[in-house]
């Protein structure tokens with residue numbers, strides 16, 4: 001049976017939601033964050049050389065990386081509609097959003113947090129300088145790319161209920177976390193009503209509610 005090693009308030013919420021949608025058997029082992037920077041504790045880090053959350057174990061196997069875990073779990077549930085079949089209309093948008101989430105969107109969201117913290121942790125007198133330098137990088141690198149992804153998600157969700165069509169897929173589960181983080185870290189300023197509708201539908205799903213309950217506190221970090 002799969003054990004999800006669940007670091008508190010982390011990306012592994014998606015794996016709980018996935019397992020709940022599948023009705024799969026699994027267990028959760030909870031870990032609190034440690035130290036001033038809120039990293040994973042030592043017993044979590046010992047599970048795998050990379051030491052990131054989510055981590056799953058299944059017998060002798062230990063696996064990290066969200067999308068590798070999602071694929072591993074869906075391989076065990078080959079008939080699930082959460083992964084559209086190759087050749088279907090939904091397959092390519094599914095692949096795009098699944099991989100855009102972890103390959104592009106999540107790193108930009110992490111960089112946004114790092115930039116904010118570099119400013120807030122810099123001694124007060126030096127802050128204007130660091131704000132100026134990072135502000136430029138943010139304006140050139142981060143903000144336009146984030147806006148392009150959010151604009152495309154908005155456009156997509158104006159045309160279909162979920163990102164890869166009318167049915168929920170694992171791409172929505174992976175993107176859902178990113179959109180929740182973007183909501184507090186980037187802010188939508190009323191520009192993304194279709195994304196807000198997506199988040200409302202996501203949070204209304206009984207399996208999502210159950211996942212939240214099993215996860216415990218979920219409070220995406222804004223800054």
Ligand SMILES: N[C@@H](CCC(=O)N[C@@H](CS)C(=O)NCC(=O)O)C(=O)O
Nearest residue numbers: 010011039040052053054065066102
């Ligand atoms: N690319 C990885 C990123 C995982 C990641 O950065 N997880 C964060 C939690 S959201 C983490 O493990 N932070 C604690 C640490 O690095 O000690 C994935 O897709 O799973």
